[in-house]
Amino acid sequence: MAPLRDSIPNETTCPVPLEVLALLLRSDERTRGSLIREIPADVRSRLAFFCYNRVHLRVLAFRITLLCELKDLRLLAGAKGDLLYQQATEHGIFEDAELGRPRHRGVTLARTARG
Numbered sequence: 001m002a003p004l005r006d007s008i009p010n011e012t013t014c015p016v017p018l019e020v021l022a023l024l025l026r027s028d029e030r031t032r033g034s035l036i037r038e039i040p041a042d043v044r045s046r047l048a049f050f051c052y053n054r055v056h057l058r059v060l061a062f063r064i065t066l067l068c069e070l071k072d073l074r075l076l077a078g079a080k081g082d083l084l085y086q087q088a089t090e091h092g093i094f095e096d097a098e099l100g101r102p103r104h105r106g107v108t109l110a111r112t113a114r115g
Contacts, residue, residue, distance in 0.1 A: 015046035024060060036067045045072040045081070052084055062088035 014021060016039065024032055038049065045068045051061035065073070065088035073081030 014050055015043050021047075025057075032063065033067065034065055039074050042068060042076070044068050045076045048073070048084060049077060049080075052105045059091075 020035070020039075024035055027035060036044065044064060048061050048064040048068055051057035051064060054061075060085075065084050068085070070085050072080065073085055075081070077084070
């Protein structure tokens with residue numbers, strides 16, 4: 001069965017109350033993860049797409065996506081669910097919760113200039 005296009009959140013529809021979204025944005029990493037896990041799976045996948053469609057919320061979208069089941073993302077958006085999951089895993093936002101910084105380090109000009 002093909003997913004319904006109308007089920008993907010649009011510009012005006014947030015699948016969670018705005019207070020919950022604000023709390024997710026203000027929370028530390030450990031609290032954010034707990035809050036995301038409390039959101040029902042179908043709503044969580046809708047929230048991932050809602051945030052992904054807003055550039056300023058994209059990192060949050062990737063964090064939410066990594067706590068979603070791939071099957072839920074596929075049910076909601078088909079191949080777009082696969083794409084979102086792939087982008088989230090490639091983004092490399094796996095953070096060390098205690099240090100609050102990315103585990104992998106990006107390339108900088110200073111490192112590349114050393115040769």
